[in-house]
Amino acid sequence: MKTTLSRVGRAAAAVGASVLLAACGGEESADQQGQQGGEEQQGKPRSVEVTTLERQDVALEKSYPALLRSDDEVTLVARVTGTLEKRLFEPGQMVEKGDTLYRIEPDRYQTAVNQRKADLESARAKLSRAQRDAERFERLLSQNSVSRQQYDQALADRRVAQASVAQASAALESANIDLDYAGVTAPVSGMISLSMVNVGNLVDSGTKLATITPLDPLEVRFQLPQKDAYELRHQLKAGADIKDIGARLELPGSDTGLSGHLDFLGARVDEATSTVQANANFANPDGQVLPGQYVRVHLEGLKRYDVLAVPEIALTQGLMGPQVFVVDEEDTARAKTVDLGDLAGPWQILRDGVEAGDRVVVGDPAGLKPGTPIKPESFDGDAGALMEEAKEEKQAEEQQEKQEAQEAQQEQQQAPDEDAESSADTEQSQAASDDEDAS
Secondary structure, three states: OHHHHHHHHHHHHHHHHHHHHHHHHHHHHHHHHHHHHHHHHHOOOOOEEEEOOEEEEEEHHHHEEEEEEEOOOEEEEEOOOOOEEEEEEOOOOOOOOOOEEEEEEEHHHHHHHHHHHHHHHHHHHHHHHHHHHHHHHHHHOOOEEEEEEEHHHHHHHHHHHHHHHHHHHHHHHHHHHHHHHHHHEOOOOEEEEEOOOOOOOOOOOEEEEEEEEEEOOOEEEEEHHHHHHHHHHHHHHHOOHHHHHHEEEEEOOOOOOEEEEEEOOOOOOOOOOOOEEEEEEEEOOOOOOOOOOEEEEEEEEEEEEEEEEEHHOEEEEEEOOOEEEEEOOOOOEEEEEEEEEEEOOOOEEEEEEOOOOEEEEEEOOOOOOOOEEEEEEEOOOOOHHHHHHHHHHHHHHHHHHHHHHHHHHHHHHHHHHHHHHHHHHHHHHHHHHHHHHHH
16 A cells, blocks of 8 residues: 555656646746747848949850851762772871872873873874975965865864864863872861772772761851840841850860851751751860760840840749849839740740839848848849859758768667667666665
8 A cells, every 4th residue: 555655646746847848938938929929920020232223234145955067068979980099198187178088090190291281292293294284385376276175175184183173172171180080189187987998909980989067167056036136136236246146165075165156147047946056166176176066056145125124043933933023112022923935044034923113132032031021121233142142052951951960860779779778777776666665
């Protein structure tokens, strides 16, 4: 009986202590809630950057997928028939315009040239004799020593001899052309491919021999959406030069890039794709970038004129779509739904929803609600710095959350050990108490 009463007494004491602590805690919690409610009702103004909207010209940076190409790439083709006697290059090397790359039986075609030269000399000798005969018959005709028919025949012989000289001269010229074709030369400078025909093989006129790919410059053809092409043409009509539109090449998975400029904008819209063809030119002096690669072309120098724009960070998502917070005359935040235009780097162009003269919150709007009192701070106009600052703050918050999660995990790992020790102490205390009651 003594043991039972002792346990009941201890239980009652524990319940009473718990009730007392709960009462104290409730009073403290109520006091804290009251203080927080008072602060919310007080409405302390929030300091945030604010700017007055003005119409401005905003620079854009657009990018488009494209395929690199070498517009001057050529395939070497044999233009005479014969045995391929020599190859004068190593596959993959850079060749210069005018370099001799192959020889196709040059001795054979040199012999043909020599023969045509002899034919020409013979024709010229016959012409000389016919010329003298014609002059002699002309003198004899004036002396009535020959007939008119004989004189006409002499003139005809001279004309035939003149034609023979012209024919022999043309044949010699053709033979010289074939001799030139017997030595295949590079029509452009560039990197040459593997030879398609081995030395010793017979080639015909039209046989493909190799390909030369110029690497400097490179050209990129790509498609501009109809809207972008319209805006660019409007910019060019306003006085900009097409070469003022810079271009930057981005290769997927590579840090290598090239800089160039736009040099062509098409004059018609493709009916199937609703795009306009464009072409950009890039210097590639080291030949690091090769044709045939898929790339992205970034156009720089594009502009949108007389537009309203805010830093991208100023946008939030509302029930009706994208929105910004404007500050009214009483320095209170008000939400306005906006229609978005182009994204221009750190700037977002707004097509509708706001007007020039509106004061817009451009600082981080996280946690901002309509009706929040605002303490406006000046904005220096550097949207890039504002975005970078917000990025750094976000990274710092993520780092802090990560660190807190790691600490919580460590506490959870330590908790079982502490619980085990506490349970052992409780069991020992309970055993000692039971022994005391039993005695």
